[in-house]
Amino acid sequence: MKGLTIANGGDKSKRRKMDFYPTPPEATHALMKFLKLGPCLICEPACGDGAMAEVLKQYGHGIMASDLRQSGYGCGGVDFLLSDGDYDAIITNPPFNVSEEFIRHAIPQARVVAMILKSQYWHAKKRRKLFNEFPPAYVLPLTWRPDFGGGGSPTMEVTWTVWIEGEEDTRYRQLSKPLKV
Secondary structure, three states, X not given: OOOOEEHHHEEHHHOOHXXXXXXXXXXXXXXXXXXXXXXXXXXXOOOOOOHHHHHHHHOOOEEEEEEOOOOOOOEXXXXXXXOOOOEEXXXXXXXXXXXXXXXXXXXXXXXXXXXXXXXXXXXXXXXHHHHHHOOOOEEEEEOOOOOOOOOOOOOOOEEEEEEEOOEOXXXXXXXXXXXXX
């Protein structure tokens, strides 16, 4: 019996355990150069091996890194969906299978929330309610395909979605790959 097919022709049975796909540094650099956040406390609740958190530190931010997995980075064994905090920002690459739950849980905890999602994320009819309830301030597609560690030629297009407290008029801006990271 063949495995279930997921977006971009992937095989669901071959997904990595707990949806662990480390975010390439250039994707986080592109977001940070766009946001231009002053030093603040950022929560990275799906930190995995710390790839994103380490980039965020380079911009002078304090980082609260955690993950459901015990990866040796940040605070392991923490279920973001069962924890609460008060942060300036929450920036993460959420596990795709609970991305909507991550969005709903993050927005009340920070004035800025940014999540990297598949480019077609907002195209699904079932996400219209989420978009209408919590309109993002920005949808920021990357103009390149980052390599999330799959080897070979990257095939997945992604976008940052950013919510900023008090901003509900969604703007669309493209992010170019940083020349130097």
